[in-house]
Structures are given as structure tokens and as C-alpha cells.
Amino acid sequence: TLPIEKGRPGPALLAHVIVSKYCDHLPLHRQSGIYAREGVTIDRSVMAGWVGHMAALLEPLAQRIARHVRAGSAVHADDTTVPVLDPGRGRTKTGRLWTAVRDERPYGSTAPPAAFYLYSADRTSEHAHALLKGCRGHLHADGYTGFGGLYEADPKTSAPAPLKEVACWAHARRKIYDVHVETKSPAAAEALDIIARLFAIEAGVKGRPPAARVAARQERSAPVLAELRAFLDATLAKISGKSDFAKAIRYATSRWTALTRYVDDGRLEMTNNAAERAVRPLTLGRKNYLFAGSDEGGRRAAIMYTL
Template sequence: MEQARAGLIEKALEIEKLKAQLARLRRMSFGRSSEKLDRQIEQLELMLGDLEESVGQSQQRVPGRPCDEARDKPVRRPLPDHLPREEVVHAAACNCPSCGGALRRLGEDVTEILEYRPGRFHVIRHLRPKFSCRRCEAITQAAMPDLPIERGRPGPGLLAHVLVSKYADHQPLYRQSEIYAREGVALERSTLADWVGRSTAILEPLVSLLREDVMAAPRLHADDTPVPVLAPGMGKTRTGRLWVYVRDERPHGGEPPPAAAYFYSPDRKGAHPQRHLAGFAGHLVADGYAGFNALYTAERQPGPVIAVACWAHVRRKFHDVYAARQSPVAQEALERIAALYTVEKAIRGRPPDERRHVRQERSRPAAENLIAWMESTLPKLSGRSDLAAAMRYALARRESLLRYLNDGCLAIDNNAAERALRGVALGRKNYLFAGSDAGGERAAAVYSLIETAKLNRIDPQAYLTDVIARIGPHPARHLAELLPYNWQPTS
């Protein structure tokens, strides 16, 4: 506990330092336009938000709000009068619970919660009348319903909206604050950051369960993508990685629902996917990244990981050559690969046995002829050419490229994982991805829930709203009921 308190105070002090740097930059840029200074301010806003999220996340785990005294928190203002109000009355008992006597009303306590439904803010007023017993003078009042954040004013819908806006719609918190201000609702970036950190802490058990469930699958798609992360110092970034592992049994009509588990790492060392997949055994559809090689050893425990190479990666290399030089050899390779995909289109959703039979009959001759054609063509090409490199890439993986032909449950490519990273790429274009490694880990956690909901055609806003409202008192042994693909919304 003391270590946690010290860590929170240290983070709070770092926040104050960044606030001072940000204020100086704003003064420097006042009255003149400077793209460089604007970019530095934007980066400091992001770093500051990440640190405040970390403080909120830690405080949600540690009772007693250990470092409130170390931070200057925004003054809590009354909720705007122009927002519509909804009243929820929490009635007390009809008779005194102590002696059974008649009750007389003394007054009421009112707690206002800021909530969000798609398209509008509103305020929920929780009214709890107080009664005293005419016989024994005992005071009776209904308990306040559980709130996601203790002593906080955001409702679960508003917390879900902030998370979805940041991680699904790629709006950093300082931009969200500006958007809300235009709607007449003043929410400081530091307040939003505190909410993001606390919401992530609330959802941590569910994210852990989702990751465990994904890793128990017999087949996974894996991929990673670079993400810029702020490094200490002004205006500098380094490259972290976001990893995704996707379970998708839909192409062969499998029963398990689709799911995606994300992880963050500060670099691309092979130790990271080896740690993520420590409990996995089965087929892994992935690119040729060498960091996976340690997983493919026969003596590995709890069992071997069997490599399945991606034909889309092979096709992409030939496509790049054709787009640059209109090479007839690259064109022929593309046409031969297209024949394999024509078969896949015809058998999508078919049972595994049928898929395997059709592949053996139609795809195997075409794939083996393609490999033989590349073997005979490669010696005729310049060894330094991109076309030769594309052929060498395919030939070096011929065994794992042909492996899908023998199993109707396997996919021809790794597009399932690549699709799961498209949202990350959009966020990268819209703003700098993360202000710290901790921010990257929070992003991976929330992405896991949001993208799994989307894979199951569930609205992430509706899902997170309901789950944030229910997860606190929900029995731990029934937590799997709140996974996106098991979720049943409350009315």
C-alpha cells in the first residue's frame, strides 16, 4: 500500500511539472503562429492526459484516494441547468426497520449524475427521501445505488462514451473536452483522464478473462503494428508495438464466437509474443516475423505451435512489383494466387470436411504448380530485384503456405488479424497514439473489449454502458456472462 501511495505521489508531481511546461509553451506561442510549438503543446497534452489516467487507474485499485492531497483537482461545478433532468426516487421502507413504527418525512438527499445517451447529455437526479420513526426516532433512508466511480458524478453511459470516443473514434481527451464545451458541458481534460484510468481499472478483470479465453482457442491469427509513443524530452517519440490475436471460426462455420485480444509492448522483441502465447498450443496464422520462431519447436510446452503462412502477404509483395513496373511475371503470379482465392470464396462458411475436400481437388494442384513455377522462374531473375525477393519469401515458407490445404478449419491468409488493426492505424493518423507505455497498455485493454464487440456486431457504446454499470456488484464466478459474445443487455 505504501509503495502504491509513493508511486501515485510521484506521478502527481510529474503531472505538476508537465503543467508548468505546458503553461510556458502557451505563453511563448501567444500572439504568434508556430507549428512546432503547437505540436509540442499537443504532445504535452497527450502525455499529461496519460499520466492523469495512470493516477486515476491506480486510485481505483487503491482505496482511500491516497494522493488527492497531492493534486489540484478541478473545482466541481454544478451541472448545467440547461440539461434535461430525469428523477429516480429511491423509496425507503414503509415502516421503521428497527421497531416497525410509522414513519414521517424529514426531507431528502439529492445526488445528480451526469449521463450520456447517444447524441445528448442529460442529468439523472437520484432522490432519497429521509424518514424518522414516530415511535423510536430512528432515521430511515434508501441506500444510494452503486456508482461506477465512488463519489464521482459520471454515469456509466458517459464513461462508455469517453472510452469509445477515444479508442474507437480516435478523439484524444483534450479534443473531447473542447467538443463537450461547445455543448455547454465543462469537462476538463484532467477529469476525463481520471475517468478513463478508473474505467480501465474497473474493466481489468473482464479484459483478463477475455484474453484467457482467446488464448484457449485451437487456432489464432496474430499480427502487430507500430505505434508512436512519447519519449522523455520535447517533441521526441519512440516506436512501441500493439499486438493482436484473433479467434475467428466463422469461415468454416465454427461455433466459438469471434474475439480479439490486444497487448502492448515498448518494442518488437520476440519475448513479447512468446509471453503472450505462453499457454497457447495449436495453429498460428501469422507473417514471417522471426520472433515467432521459438514457438514452433516440437518440444515446446504446453504443446507445439504450428505455423500457417499468409498468402495475402505473398500476394502483396508481387502486387507492389506489378504496381511499380507492370511486370508480366508479377502479373502471372497475381493471377495464379487469385485462382486460390476464387476457391476460398466458393467455400466460405462451408463445413471443414467439405472445405478440405474442395481444396485438395482444386487448390492443391494450383498451389503446387505455382510453387514449381516460382522455383523454375527464380534463377532467371536478377538476384537483387524485388521480384526475386518476393519469390524467395514465398519459397522459404512453402510448407507453411500449403498447410491450409490439409485442414478445412484453417484460413488461407491472416486478414482477420490485419482487419483487427485497422482501427489502430486510423487512430495513428488522427493523433499521436500514446503518451506513455502505461497509456499503450490501457489502449490494448480497451481495444480488446471494443473490437471484440464489433466482431460480434454489438454496439460498443451500448455494451460498455451496460457492463460498467453491472460489473462492480457482479459475482466474480459469473464474470464470463459480461464478455461481449456472452452479453445479454439489461432492459
């Protein structure tokens, strides 16, 4: 029995088309040209139909991966833009691909790491909530306000907040780094040096059990964090409140509780880099295929990227 009813392609050819498109970032029109060089004529529109059929067949497996990711005690989340054809307007619109990641290897868990993706036509908070539906525990994320409601208790039912925010030190560091590149500020350089000490501690506890990670963080990271906070507060009092450096400092200090939450839980990470790594292949593919053909194409892409 062939995968597509009344279709001619076997599973190996279908898998090759899908892997080439979503893993090797070869758009279907390029694949059509490659086959043509070998004397095989497969029109791009025909392969597009195959991809649609396979997305429908594989969607239950993608949903099972999503359930596994959402069951983790700590989840990483992020999103990125994807241009989508908008024929009625004669140009592209901006859709979003969201990802949620479960990766417990940094604290020695044997749970399989996985990521799943969702597509949406915009970036409203309802899509962030749909991505993380059913999640309980901690959420590693950037400062996107759409996640905010997930950190709050339900005022109608008094149910506790489903997630606790774990902010990302890579984001906080990047803002200070950008200031240093632009201005060569000695204070920004000193802040970066202190943050580098925190990352060095994390490198030393990677893969160790949660209890060992907590012990090391409380003994070594907590004093460095106290030193950094004192330095940032003192620096902020000396510089213009409207400067980019001040904005970078306030980004960190306004999220301090979320940025330091990892110290007391060995299952948590210092950064949201797991999610950033999960969206990196999408940005490469976006450069090659330029745009998705439709919202349905974006939804299919989310299923395939999940696999």
C-alpha cells in the same frame, strides 16, 4: 453506486467517453471541446483519470476475453506501431500494440469471434510469446522472427512445439504485386493470376464445414499450388537473384510448407487477414490522437481495444 469511488460521472458518461476515444477515434482534448460547445466543462486531464479508473475496473474482463481467444485451435496474430511520448528525450518513442484473434466463422463454428490486445514498449520476441502464452494448435502470422520459437520443440524437456506456423498468402501476394506495379513484369502478372485462382476457391468454401473445405482444397487448390510452385521455381532460375522479384519469390518458396498447410486442415485460413482487420482501427486512431501519452496509456488502450 457510481463506477468510480467518490467520482461524479455515471456509467453512461464514462462509456460515452471511452467509446468516443477508442471506437470513434476522438482524442480527449477534442471531446473536451465538444462538451464545451454544449456548456459543459470537462477538462481533458479529468477524462484521462476516468479512463485510467475504467481500465483498472475492466481489465479482468479483457483477461477473460484473452483466455477465450487463446483457447482456439487456430489463432491469428499481428502487431502495429504506436508513437508514445518519451518526456525525458523530448520526443516520441515507438511502442507496439499486439493482437491475437480467434475467428472460426469461416468454417461454420458457433464460437464467438474475439480479439485481444497487448501493449509493449518494444518488439522483442518475449512480447510475442506473452501474447500467445498457453496457445496450442496453429498460428496464422506474418514472417516476424519473434514468433519463431513458438514453432520449435523445447530442447530441454522434449515437449512438442506449442504451435504450427500457417503463413499468409496475402503477404506473399503483396510482395509480388508490388513488383508488378513497379516493373509491369509479365511473369509477376502471371503469378498473380495463379494466386487469384487460389483466392477464388477460398471464396467458394467460406462458411462450409471443415471436411468440405479440405475436400475442395485437395481437389482444386492442391493442383493450382503445384502449378504455382513450378512456375515460381522456373521464373527464379531465369531472373537476377538480387532483383526484387527474386526476393518476392524466395519469400514464398522459403515458407512453402507453412503457406500450404491450410490445404489439409479445414479449420485454417489462407491468409492472416483476420489479424490485419483487427489492427486496422488502431491505425485510424493513431492518425487522430498522434501518440499515446505514456506506456501506461498504451496498456490502457490495449484493454479498451480488447473490449
